[in-house]
Each structure stands twice: as C-alpha cells, then as structure tokens.
Amino acid sequence: MGSKPSKRKPFTTLSLTFLSLTLMLIIFRSFRWKIEVPRKNINSISVRYPEWYRIIAQKLAQKRIRVGLVNVNNETSEDIGSAFVQGEAEIVKVNFNRAADHIQWGHLFPEWIDEDNPEEQKCPEIPMPRYNDYGEFDVIVASIPCPIGAEKGMGIRDVFRLQVNLVVANLLVRSSFEYHEYEMKFVVFLGSCSPMWEIFRCDDLFWDDGAWSIYRPDLRRLKQKVLMPVGTCQLARPFTESGQEGWRRYALNDALYQPREAYVTILHSSEAYVCGAIALAQSIIQSNSTKDLVLLADDSISKKSLQGLKAAGWKIKRITRIRSPHAAKGAYNEWNYSKLRIWHLIEYDKIIFIDSDFIVLRNLDEFFVYPQLSAVGNNGHIFNSGLMLVEPSKCAFQVVMGKRFTMASYNGGDQGFLNEVFTWWHRWPGRVNFLKFFGNTYDLIRPKIPMNLYTIHYLGVKPWMCYKDYDCNWDVVGFHKFASDLAHEKWWQVYDAMPKKLRPYCELSPRMDARIKKWRGKARNASLPDRHWEIRVKDPRMHA
Numbered sequence: 001m002g003s004k005p006s007k008r009k010p011f012t013t014l015s016l017t018f019l020s021l022t023l024m025l026i027i028f029r030s031f032r033w034k035i036e037v038p039r040k041n042i043n044s045i046s047v048r049y050p051e052w053y054r055i056i057a058q059k060l061a062q063k064r065i066r067v068g069l070v071n072v073n074n075e076t077s078e079d080i081g082s083a084f085v086q087g088e089a090e091i092v093k094v095n096f097n098r099a100a101d102h103i104q105w106g107h108l109f110p111e112w113i114d115e116d117n118p119e120e121q122k123c124p125e126i127p128m129p130r131y132n133d134y135g136e137f138d139v140i141v142a143s144i145p146c147p148i149g150a151e152k153g154m155g156i157r158d159v160f161r162l163q164v165n166l167v168v169a170n171l172l173v174r175s176s177f178e179y180h181e182y183e184m185k186f187v188v189f190l191g192s193c194s195p196m197w198e199i200f201r202c203d204d205l206f207w208d209d210g211a212w213s214i215y216r217p218d219l220r221r222l223k224q225k226v227l228m229p230v231g232t233c234q235l236a237r238p239f240t241e242s243g244q245e246g247w248r249r250y251a252l253n254d255a256l257y258q259p260r261e262a263y264v265t266i267l268h269s270s271e272a273y274v275c276g277a278i279a280l281a282q283s284i285i286q287s288n289s290t291k292d293l294v295l296l297a298d299d300s301i302s303k304k305s306l307q308g309l310k311a312a313g314w315k316i317k318r319i320t321r322i323r324s325p326h327a328a329k330g331a332y333n334e335w336n337y338s339k340l341r342i343w344h345l346i347e348y349d350k351i352i353f354i355d356s357d358f359i360v361l362r363n364l365d366e367f368f369v370y371p372q373l374s375a376v377g378n379n380g381h382i383f384n385s386g387l388m389l390v391e392p393s394k395c396a397f398q399v400v401m402g403k404r405f406t407m408a409s410y411n412g413g414d415q416g417f418l419n420e421v422f423t424w425w426h427r428w429p430g431r432v433n434f435l436k437f438f439g440n441t442y443d444l445i446r447p448k449i450p451m452n453l454y455t456i457h458y459l460g461v462k463p464w465m466c467y468k469d470y471d472c473n474w475d476v477v478g479f480h481k482f483a484s485d486l487a488h489e490k491w492w493q494v495y496d497a498m499p500k501k502l503r504p505y506c507e508l509s510p511r512m513d514a515r516i517k518k519w520r521g522k523a524r525n526a527s528l529p530d531r532h533w534e535i536r537v538k539d540p541r542m543h544a
Helices: 009-035 040-045 053-061 074-082 159-174 219-227 244-250 274-286 303-312 336-344 365-369 394-403 413-421 477-482 485-498 500-506 508-527
Strands: 065-070 090-094 137-144 187-190 206-207 212-213 261-267 293-296 316-319 350-354 357-358 376-379 383-390 427-428 453-459
Touching: 053 065, 053 137, 053 187, 053 212, 065 074, 065 159, 074 090, 137 159, 159 219, 187 303, 261 274, 261 336, 274 293, 274 303, 274 357, 274 500, 293 303, 293 336, 303 316, 303 500, 336 350, 336 376, 336 383, 336 394, 336 413, 350 365, 357 485, 383 413, 383 453, 394 413, 453 485
Parallel strands: 065 090, 065 137, 137 187, 261 293, 261 350, 293 316, 376 427
Antiparallel strands: 187 212, 206 212, 350 383, 357 453, 376 383
C-alpha cells in the first residue's frame, strides 16, 4: 500500500528554493565586495585601513598591494597586518642583519684611499636583505632610526640610519628594474625621524602627516644612487669597474630623456675673479664640452665686465648675494653662501659647479652621469665644494636655505656648511679637482703635475694676479705651499689661446702691480733660496 502524499511538501520546496536563492545572492554580493571594490571608493569601506594606505591605494590601479616592512617592530607590524581584509594586501617583513657595531662613519668615509688601485679600495660590509627571497613590492613601510646624542648644528653621521635608508632604496629599485622608470612605487616612513634627503629627495615627498610621510621616488635618480658605493671608501663607479657597461646601462640617459646640464660658476662682492671666470669658460670650451655655461653675478659686477664674460661664453644670471651667518664681518668668506643659489637653477637637471679659480684641462662632460652630491675629497670625511655635481630644485634650495642658520660650518663658509647638509656623498678621483697645494713649505723641489689631470684648482695667489713669468706665491714664504711654476704655466696657456679681445679683462691694476713689486722686493731683501725674485719680468701687463 502506497503512503499518502505529505500536505506540507509544496511549502517546504518553496521555502528551500527561496532560502537557496537568498544564500546565493548573499554569497555573490560578498564575493563582489571583496574582489571588485574600486580603489576610488576605498574610503567608504568600513575597515580600519591605515590612512597612508588609503592615500596610496587611490594611486595604484592593481587590486592587491604588496607591502614590505623594513625596521618596523613586531607590535607595529601586527597592527598593520590586522588592519587589512584578507586578500586586500600582502604584508611581508623584510629581514636583514644590522651592520656590525664596530663600523664607524670614518670607516665608510676615510680621508684617503688608493685611487690608482681599485682592488685596494675596501668598504666595510653593510648587510642588505636577500632580495630574491622577497620579490617585488608596491610599497615599502620603514621606520628610520633616530640617532641619540647627535651634536647640535652638525649633520647626522650614523651607520645604521644609512643602512636602513639603503635597504629601502634598494628594495624599491629592485622592484622596478624590469619596468619603466615612471612606474609608481611608494615608501612610507613612520615616526618623526626623516629619511636621508641625500637618498630620498624632498622633491619626492608625496604626503606629510607629521607622524608618517609618503614618498614617491624618482626611480631613475634612485637607481643611480643605489649603484654608488656605500661611502667614499671606494671611488664612485664606473671608476672602480673594469666592465662599466652594466653601471652605465642605468646611469646614462636613454633616447627618450634628454637631460638639461650646465657648468656653473659665480662672481659676487668684487670683480677680482672676472679674469679667472673668463679663463675658466675658455678652458671648458677648449675641452670641446657640449654643455651650457652659466655664470651667477651679483650687482658688484659691472656692465663692462659682464660684456667680457658673455664674450667668453657665459650665460649671465643676476642674483642677490647671501651672507654666511657663521663668517666674521669683512672676512673673505662672508658672502660665500651665495653659492647656494646654484640649487635655484631649476631649468637644469644637473649642474657641475666650478669655482672661478679653476681651469679645465680635459673634458668633464662624462661626469654628469653621477648623482648629487659628487665631488673630490678634501680632508677627513669632507668634500671640496670648489667643484661638485648637484641637482637643482626649488625644494632643495628651500632646504639648504632653511638650514643655513641651524647648521654649523667648520670654516664659516659654504664648504663647511655643505658638508653638514650632505653627509652622504660620492667620491670622484683627485685628478678631477687637483688642488694646487704641496704641503711642505720648505721643499723647493715641486713634484711634477700628473699628466692625466682634468682640472687645476689654484689655491693661494691666483695666476692672473701674478706676473706671467713665474708663480708669485714663491715671493712669500707662507705661500710656498701653493707655488708651482708648471701649474702657473698651464693657466697662461689658456690665456694665450683665448681671443685677444678678452685679454684686457686680465690686465693688472696699479694696485695689483704695486703689491707684486712689494712682495718681490721683500723676497730679494730676504734672499729667498728659490731665487724667483731674480727672474727678469717680461710680462707686458707690468706697470712702469
């Protein structure tokens, strides 16, 4: 006998069907919420995202962001990780060994290295992550160490701080090597301690909240920086490499990017260096350079002198000079901070600044491939600011101007100041800025000037302030350390090669001529053993 049909079956079937459809709709809506939420609507999601993530997510198109954590403590790492819906972002903690405690700044920035033997140039090991273990990141979140006990008015020279900055920079660069330089990568710095501005430019600051900041680095520039040695314990590449193509692949500019570059000098406060600037321009032109020549001049430079400077090859830009706050009133370097104006030349991507007491002997154009700040060592851990590569920008100009009252200067001038502002810099060979300085004031035998020099930097009394016949630094015992007839002759070779119409700008004034004769007389009376005072002067610029 068959069973009786249930009277409740139609209702049960309809109920199950309705419940199934409802459940499918809920699942579908949930699936769509997690996968297809447009980034532009992320602020409407009721999830406790970090504010920096909301800002970056607006810029990145991909649905899933990969975040690397550098030097972030466990508590902060957990807070960041718990703020995301599963699948919205991948959070990866990047591990690396801290640099050994015995490594000091002086080990990275020694006073001297053997420039002629690259294999002898050794830098301490600054550990980096095993990059292949991590892959690519869209965002790096980092905590920058705050050194304790940094001397007031001095630049920060801390090895661990440098290490963290380099780890972050390398992770960003290695996440973009295979892509176009304009790909968007971001770095978030947590806390109040700023990153090293020598590595992460103020121009790249995207957002500043006070408690954290977002940078979107210019990857082209960042690549050049991470390919530099960790310090001046090695020459800046490619000088330390026999196979240079790998470095130049990223340092040189591609066909789509034509850089704007120039040589720059400055004249301010007097016209004493007008002749030097004319000779400098002519020496650069004689080296077959293809770069612009720009001269900054304050109102102490007369119209007549400006005409000569233009005829020599300079493009003139008028400036207002800047006083050095740490220099004594009336001192030789009282207005040397005027050099800071070079960062305001924003029409150029890079400039090589050269003081007007230089001449160029070999073409320097190849040095424009280097990043800011590149220069030749002076002594200790500092560079010589007489010749240096910088990258102008409005932001950089504001930074250096803002620091001039708070940063110290060991010599009261621009060199001392800039070495506190740029503590991380890149070493060029000494032959790029050959200082005319021979140390032992009693040694009358001058070593021969190296044949492969790029420039000569004339310290002491300048060649155009002497007679052509010999280096008048010989006439004063205290200046013997600057004396070299061979270097003196090199400057006058540039003078002889310049157009005759430029030579009147190098005439001796009666006052200058009287000073030379006074020194010669004292040297004769003292019977100085170098006996340059016996030389018969034939310089037609000499006054009767």
